[in-house]
Amino acid sequence: MRVKRDIVEPPTEATLWGGRVHEAMEYRIKDGTALPEGMSQWEGLATKIANMAGEKFCEVEMALDENFQPAPWGKAWTRGIADLLIVNGDKAVNLDYKTGKRKLTHQLMLYAGYTFAIYPQVNTVVTGFVWMRDKKIDKETFTRDQVPIIWQTFIPKVRKLESAYERDAWPARPSGLCKGWCPVKTCEFYKDKR
Numbered sequence: 001m002r003v004k005r006d007i008v009e010p011p012t013e014a015t016l017w018g019g020r021v022h023e024a025m026e027y028r029i030k031d032g033t034a035l036p037e038g039m040s041q042w043e044g045l046a047t048k049i050a051n052m053a054g055e056k057f058c059e060v061e062m063a064l065d066e067n068f069q070p071a072p073w074g075k076a077w078t079r080g081i082a083d084l085l086i087v088n089g090d091k092a093v094n095l096d097y098k099t100g101k102r103k104l105t106h107q108l109m110l111y112a113g114y115t116f117a118i119y120p121q122v123n124t125v126v127t128g129f130v131w132m133r134d135k136k137i138d139k140e141t142f143t144r145d146q147v148p149i150i151w152q153t154f155i156p157k158v159r160k161l162e163s164a165y166e167r168d169a170w171p172a173r174p175s176g177l178c179k180g181w182c183p184v185k186t187c188e189f190y191k192d193k194r
Contacts, residue, residue: 003170009183018099021132022083025097026058029084042132049095054088062114068151070118078154082111083130090123095137097130104129104138106153112142113150 020036027033028046035043050056062085063076073079086093094111108127115125128139142150164170172187180193 007184014100021099022059022097025083029056030058042135045130045135049084052086052088052093054086054091054093057082057085057087059083060085062111062118064114064117068113068117078110078114078158080107080111080114082114085115087119087122090121092119092122092125094125094127095130096128097132099132102129102131102134102136102138108138108140109142109150109153112140113147113154116142116144116147116150 021039024033024035024039025042025046028035029050032050035046060082061073061079062082063071063073063079065071065075066077071077071079082094083097084093084095086095092115094108094115096107096111108129112125112127115122123144125142126139127142128137130137172189174189175182178187178189179191182190184190
């Protein structure tokens, strides 16, 4: 799925719902469009976000080269799409809407790194996972002096991927998706749903 890209994961109800929520929040923040039926419970949150000071960018593509400099999307060494980025002088807010189960990852740190690289005037980035179902936000604040730490967190993972690419060695690893949720049914770890 991620290397050969010969298997495409079909959309699920959960991924389709997530796409609808992202689109609704984008148009609510960008244009003031009312949230559709079934999403009105998030109006208070959307209003609070829309009223935040600063220039708002929805679904903004952020891409860097191997020197951590801005790069075209198609020639990026690393890239991601921020659901919402608000830049206000030397401060920024970078939010990611989540419609699934609450689970923390290093994504917020990575997106802070992107923000610092692309917006050199920004010295502080507040990042947050907006858990739509729970109506909670997990926030982390990063400062520009943490940029070396941010990239040092990811470089070992990148080196591992580069080594795998050079050797064309991609061993399968089991995960919670192996029990009937993964579309790669030829994998040695795949098991049907019970």
